[in-house]
Amino acid sequence: MAPNDSADTNGTAAPGTKGAVAGRRKAVRYIVPVAVAGVAAATIGLVPALASSGDPDLPKITAQELIEKIAASDTQQLSGTVKISTDLGIPSLGGLAGSFVPDGAGDEGSASADPQSKLTELASGTHTLRVAADGPDKQRVSILDNASEYSLIHNGDQVWAYDSKSNAVYHAEGRGEGDAGKGEKRAAPDGVPTTPKALAEQVLKAADGTTSVTVDGTAQVAGRDAYRLVVKPEQSGSTIGSVTVAVDAENGVPLKFTLQPSSGGKAAIDAGFTSVDFEKPDASLFDFTPPKGAEVTEADEAEGHGKAEAEKAKGDLGAFEGLDGMDGMNVIGKGWNSIAEFKTPGGAALPSKASGDEVPAEAQQFLDALGDKVTGKFGSGTVFKTRLVNALMTDDGRVYVGAVTKDALVDAANNAG
Template identity: 60%
Template sequence: MAPNETDDRTTAGEAEEPRAGRRKAARYVVPVTVLGVAAATIGLVPALADSGDPDLPDITAAQLVEKIAQSDVERLSGTVKITTDLGLPNLGGLESGLLSGAAGGEGGSSADPSGRLTELASGTHTLRVAADGPDRQKLSLLENAAEYSLIHNGKDVWGYDSASNEVYHATVDEADAKERSRQQPPATPKDFAEEALKAVDDTTSVKVDGTAQVAGRDAYRLVVGPKQSGSTVGAVSIAVDSETGMPLKFTLTPSSGGSAVVDVGFTKVSFDRPDASTFDFTPPKGAKVTEDTERGRGHGDFGTKPERGPKSEEDLAKGLDGLRMLGEGWNTVAAFDTGAGAGLPTEEEIGGDLGGFLGSLGDQVKGDFGKGTVFSTRLVNALVTEDGKVYVGTVTKDALVKAAEAGK
């Protein structure tokens, strides 16, 4: 009989234990930054690639969260499938160009990971991943007729784009290597699961909902979601390997229904040590090599920009005028002032039809805050008011407008 917990007892008493467990989750080998205000999310593959309901011992939600937190897998290799269905408007391919071009900058290398990994923000992708402890990881993005690889081997970080035959290289010291392990872009179910488990509090429902088999492994199914109404998040489902405690699949479904917004899962996985040659790299003959010493020394995160992300709300507030967090739990809304003193530029201010075009992408709203425009995806909504205030959260449009009125 598959284990099944459906009552809220796992969310009040047992959720106290997950809090301690999620602090330990910071030890993950391939950690994450997932879904900030403008984050990339990953979409629909079948909900849990379920090929059977293995008969596993009963386990409570608290025990399963603790099992994830205590997972100490440092060596693995496998194939991960990732798809994005954020529900962004179709801009005729413009959004893909903006994503890939913004990070690399004009004249930058096509092998720069800060540009290439933004491709995971849209479409369907297949990744090959490998890890051998904190000093060796490899991620390869497989394309139709080409491959992009990002390799960390000791002090060296290499990016290679086979389509352009370009190479990116940075070196990192020990401190950077540790920082990198906390800031690598999300690529595996474990990456996404860590962030989801940080949301476990009194506003969260946590339960075990049966079992599944993923990538040939027996797994428990952990379901996490908001108790309150108003969130765009319906539920987060995590398939947890019954032996190692490592998440094998992560699926986020929206409260509005339909296909998943986030789904990332192993199709193949092995916990044997990868061959050492997996992490070897020598620039191919004739390749253009870009040395990035500025990012590599003191800023050499595994594919990130030199500027560190904010470590706390206080740090973020230094870069945003009067950052405030409104509401609680899954209905939290970030509010800040752009400092511009005005909302979206008008057609007259910027010339042409761009002002009108930007406005057409959103819904016009009004309230105690005045007038504004709400820009919506299937997960994240943002309200820009006429006086330059911004409210952002994984909440519905109505909840966002109410939060803006309450926070005025």
């Protein structure tokens, strides 16, 4: 492809207590709207952030050339500090989070260090992380708090997570390729960050003919000279205004990721390196031994407990048969305006006090903060809003979700067969 000032890319848009039995019965009906909010959280992953201090004078480069530079980057060793600020417009869950934890999951000695739940904390606020990587089989991410630290370590077929605050350890063990027949190799759990490059490449998988990609000047991030790659939807109706990736001018590694919503205001995600070193990290960073007195939960044990609780809940919820999956998911539209359509298990509608449901105060407050009542040819429903991902849940149990505006969701529901 001849060099030019912009390029289109092809692919797909990148776009989580113990209690009374009645509480557990009702909890299932809150899962869909809360899970919708979690979709927005899932867009974060590990993407490095802005620390700009000037615009260096660099040789001209086209968008196509810069994309190729990212793809050709073979940098697999780095360490540094990352700052992530996230404002997705999701109200604080507060005490509500416990309403969705299976019985026993919050007890002493439970899987409180499980990365699947811990990493959702990155969905709001500002966090400082220390990161290190030495190839595809060795990564470490530590979330720093005022008086504690949460670390996730991947070393070969071993995955460890440690929460110093609760002195809890989570352990997942896989099997290498030479152990065929003894079990499948276990990769890091979903949501475990690996390298900034992998995440930036996901963003560049924009849908066919719907994306503008340009180079918009230069920046300096964590003391490194970088080009600014700007990705924008060419379609109207998306909640995503632009994605800017600062790319290291020397090695092609993404150093900064900023996602600006189409509604304006502060960035929804502004994450990146404040310091970075591309030398080989110390091997000891990827070694881990559970501290004395720590409660260790094995992944298989945690998964077994979760499945048992799910089966128990299903037994108590006769109206919610089919909890194993959503019925007939369909994708409406393409590119940045893609909308997923599916039915809730058993056609469950949104719980409300008006319909006689027992709705915990925290749950009702959360749902009210997110939801707008809407009507149309489809009937009536509620639109749950974040700054990036919105979802319409109709009163007859259909769900439409995507990184699109409320009007786009209503139109999709009106036109659905």
